[in-house]
Amino acid sequence: MNKCEYDALKIENQLCFPLYAASREVVKSYKPFLDKIDLTYTQYIVMMVMWEKKSLNVKELGECLYLDSGTLTPLLKKLEAKGLVARVRSETDERNLIVSITDIGEALKDKAVSIPKEMARCSNLSVEEAQQLYSILYKILGK
Numbered sequence: 001m002n003k004c005e006y007d008a009l010k011i012e013n014q015l016c017f018p019l020y021a022a023s024r025e026v027v028k029s030y031k032p033f034l035d036k037i038d039l040t041y042t043q044y045i046v047m048m049v050m051w052e053k054k055s056l057n058v059k060e061l062g063e064c065l066y067l068d069s070g071t072l073t074p075l076l077k078k079l080e081a082k083g084l085v086a087r088v089r090s091e092t093d094e095r096n097l098i099v100s101i102t103d104i105g106e107a108l109k110d111k112a113v114s115i116p117k118e119m120a121r122c123s124n125l126s127v128e129e130a131q132q133l134y135s136i137l138y139k140i141l142g143k
Contacts, residue, residue: 030044030115043075046076046079047101049061049064051106051112054101056098056099057097057099058087083102084101084104
């Protein structure tokens with residue numbers, strides 16, 4: 001192997017690394033805002049889907065968030081313990097677990113509504129750059 005071939009292994013030549021590092025930094029930036037409403041970032045993204053959909057099964061929720069049921073189950077248990085969601089087995093198919101937002105979960109939306117605006121202020125991106133990045137990231141996700 002020549003040196004040029006090994007250059008492919010340098011971290012600065014990897015697309016995955018700046019995506020990973022930027023993702024961690026963005027999630028870290030959310031923390032002070034989410035602490036005020038007693039949510040972790042993953043709980044917050046679950047609640048964003050719940051505020052929009054109101055009720056769906058665990059599989060559908062996982063598809064929305066790119067999370068598997070092994071990750072979702074403990075997350076949903078914690079949200080249920082906080083009174084933000086309720087989980088019940090489907091009456092037509094007991095294998096399906098339906099997650100629904102509660103009144104308490106719906107009320108939390110009013111406290112969370114300012115978070116996207118606050119996060120936009122934390123970014124070093126213009127509106128146009130943010131829109132471009134959004135498009136590129138969803139292209140990577142195949143959407």
